Amino acid sequence: xxxxxxxxxxxxxxxxxxxxxxxxxxxxxxxxxxxxxxxxxxxxxxxxxxxxxxxxxxxxxxxxxxxxxxxxxxxxxxxxxxxxxxxxxxxxxxxxxxxxxxxxxxxxxxxxxxxxxxxxxxxxxxxxxxxxxxxxxxxxx
Amino acid sequence: xxxxxxxxxxxxxxxxxxxxxxxxxxxxxxxxxxxxxxxxxxxxxxxxxxxxxxxxxxxxxxxxxxxxxxxxxxxxxxxxxxxxxxxxxxxxxxxxxxxxxxxxxxxxxxxxxxxxxxxxxxxxxxxxxxxxxxxxxxxxx
Amino acid sequence: xxxxxxxxxxxxxxxxxxxxxxxxxxxxxxxxxxxxxxxxxxxxxxxxxxxxxxxxxxxxxxxxxxxxxxxxxxxxxxxxxxxxxxxxxxxxxxxxxxxxxxxxxxxxxxxxxxxxxxxxxxxxxxxxxxxxxxxxxxxxx
Amino acid sequence: xxxxxxxxxxxxxxxxxxxxxxxxxxxxxxxxxxxxxxxxxxxxxxxxxxxxxxxxxxxxxxxxxxxxxxxxxxxxxxxxxxxxxxxxxxxxxxxxxxxxxxxxxxxxxxxxxxxxxxxxxxxxxxxxxxxxxxxxxxxxx
Numbered sequence: 001x002x003x004x005x006x007x008x009x010x011x012x013x014x015x016x017x018x019x020x021x022x023x024x025x026x027x028x029x030x031x032x033x034x035x036x037x038x039x040x041x042x043x044x045x046x047x048x049x050x051x052x053x054x055x056x057x058x059x060x061x062x063x064x065x066x067x068x069x070x071x072x073x074x075x076x077x078x079x080x081x082x083x084x085x086x087x088x089x090x091x092x093x094x095x096x097x098x099x100x101x102x103x104x105x106x107x108x109x110x111x112x113x114x115x116x117x118x119x120x121x122x123x124x125x126x127x128x129x130x131x132x133x134x135x136x137x138x139x140x141x
Numbered sequence: 142x143x144x145x146x147x148x149x150x151x152x153x154x155x156x157x158x159x160x161x162x163x164x165x166x167x168x169x170x171x172x173x174x175x176x177x178x179x180x181x182x183x184x185x186x187x188x189x190x191x192x193x194x195x196x197x198x199x200x201x202x203x204x205x206x207x208x209x210x211x212x213x214x215x216x217x218x219x220x221x222x223x224x225x226x227x228x229x230x231x232x233x234x235x236x237x238x239x240x241x242x243x244x245x246x247x248x249x250x251x252x253x254x255x256x257x258x259x260x261x262x263x264x265x266x267x268x269x270x271x272x273x274x275x276x277x278x279x280x281x282x
Numbered sequence: 283x284x285x286x287x288x289x290x291x292x293x294x295x296x297x298x299x300x301x302x303x304x305x306x307x308x309x310x311x312x313x314x315x316x317x318x319x320x321x322x323x324x325x326x327x328x329x330x331x332x333x334x335x336x337x338x339x340x341x342x343x344x345x346x347x348x349x350x351x352x353x354x355x356x357x358x359x360x361x362x363x364x365x366x367x368x369x370x371x372x373x374x375x376x377x378x379x380x381x382x383x384x385x386x387x388x389x390x391x392x393x394x395x396x397x398x399x400x401x402x403x404x405x406x407x408x409x410x411x412x413x414x415x416x417x418x419x420x421x422x423x
Numbered sequence: 424x425x426x427x428x429x430x431x432x433x434x435x436x437x438x439x440x441x442x443x444x445x446x447x448x449x450x451x452x453x454x455x456x457x458x459x460x461x462x463x464x465x466x467x468x469x470x471x472x473x474x475x476x477x478x479x480x481x482x483x484x485x486x487x488x489x490x491x492x493x494x495x496x497x498x499x500x501x502x503x504x505x506x507x508x509x510x511x512x513x514x515x516x517x518x519x520x521x522x523x524x525x526x527x528x529x530x531x532x533x534x535x536x537x538x539x540x541x542x543x544x545x546x547x548x549x550x551x552x553x554x555x556x557x558x559x560x561x562x563x564x
Contacts, residue, residue: 004186037190041182045145048392049178049317050346053371076363083363092370096363176317176472205473222499222506222519229515230476232373251471286468319472323464327427331460 001105003033003112008040015131024119030055032113036063057095059115062102068140072096099124102140142246144174144253149181156272165260171196173254177204198236200256209281213237240265243281283387285394290322297413306401312337315394318345339377341397344384350423354378381406384422424528426456426535431463438554447542453478456535459486480518482538485525491563495519522547525563
């Protein structure tokens with residue numbers, strides 16, 4: 001199963017809707033495919049200009065390592081030099097905190113990742129999970 | 142005047158619609174704000190995975206240098222080493238061909254740029270121009 | 283509202299004046315626009331030669347993340363690996379300590395950032411705040 | 424003899440004044456010291472946001488290689504691979520065209536460089552030369 005642009009757009013729309021219903025700060029949301037490449041992105045008005053880099057880093061680390069942001073954060077806290085070294089290997093593009101969420105199909109196969117930034121990391125992750133669920137897919141946050 | 146996410150989404154939707162009406166290959170479309178930062182992006186199904194980087198490079202060079210892709214291409218053809226050097230100064234992020242199109246308001250002030258890739262460079266630029274015009278803004282291609 | 287060069291020059295002049303009145307060490311002061319791009323910079327005689335990079339890193343992180351230096355420092359102290367990772371995502375260009383100060387208009391919209399370096403981080407920030415206030419704008423340090 | 428900030432400010436003011444008197448497009452002007460480090464910079468309103476990188480690249484190449492932009496351009500035209508290779512050695516920071524002008528004292532000692540961008544390369548260089556002369560120094564363009 002491949003993540004289509006239409007599904008990516010649904011995930012972004014529903015992630016943003018969740019942000020509004022939770023009254024979160026302006027969100028930025030990226031969707032990557034199973035190869036870690038960018039499918040779609042939106043930055044809400046009022047977000048700071050560098051939010052693409054943060055959203056991308058959360059999603060990119062999740063899909064490239066096969067670990068959602070929460071697991072990356074746990075590893076960073078228990079073994080900081082490992083995540084630092086992994087980051088070097090990926091050109092400094094990983095942001096190992098919640099808000100990087102894996103997207104899986106019904107068979108548990110990872111088909112992409114979502115990265116959300118703008119509010120607290122936990123709120124970012126909750127919005128991503130809601131967006132992925134609304135698209136009929138499974139979130140691993 | 143600031144480019145909002147809603148306007149960026151309109152530009153992308155109308156650029157894609159133009160691509161379909163011209164029967165172009167799958168397009169990837171990015172919208173940057175006046176500071177060269179990413180507002181929104183979509184990659185159509187069937188496009189190759191690296192299209193974000195190409196779309197971004199077209200739009201980024203346009204807004205950072207204040208020159209649409211056609212002008213950058215002319216400069217690259219008359220003075221290749223200049224565009225090569227300029228690219229170095231921007232971390233290799235410039236793609237100096239048509240498809241990088243400036244977005245201007247009614248007073249001729251640049252408020253962002255659109256980058257399109259997927260078909261020939263000239264078709265990419267034509268789709269971007271149509272998308273910007275449909276959003277009620279002025280395109281400088 | 284856009285930060286003009288004339289306002290940027292006023293901010294730099296008044297930041298430097300504050301530095302002299304507080305008898306601070308030689309200061310270097312950069313002003314970035316809302317997109318994180320450089321508007322103006324001055325390095326006072328006697329400052330070490332690499333002060334542009336430090337001043338720029340303070341201001342750049344503030345505007346790109348929407349967080350002044352003090353907030354970045356707090357995050358770096360509570361979650362060092364996050365600021366380290368964020369820095370990677372921005373090409374190593376962030377300096378997360380006081381002296382990176384957001385410039386806001388009367389509506390609380392960020393229109394740029396000032397970066398000051400040369401004395402202690404807190405003195406650097408105080409000089410930036412004075413410079414921004416003297417230009418009739420709001421500082422978020 | 425060392426280039427002071429006060430002299431750098433004079434050079435920038437006089438370069439900009441020359442630009443206005445010649446009715447050039449908005450200019451961006453950087454002054455580097457004899458070590459290639461940034462002393463002062465100003466970007467005029469209406470210039471595209473990436474002009475710092477271009478101005479810097481012109482001045483940086485001039486002072487680091489001891490060759491003004493015109494000489495670098497001649498070398499790029501006769502031996503493109505050399506300037507390309509030199510650029511690699513300097514991290515892609517050189518812009519080998521006119522507008523990078525050496526600043527020399529009365530004994531012919533280089534004490535810094537000026538980089539100007541915004542109009543044609545030749546006009547950029549002419550403005551820099553006027554600015555340097557107005558500060559009582561010798562320009563090598």
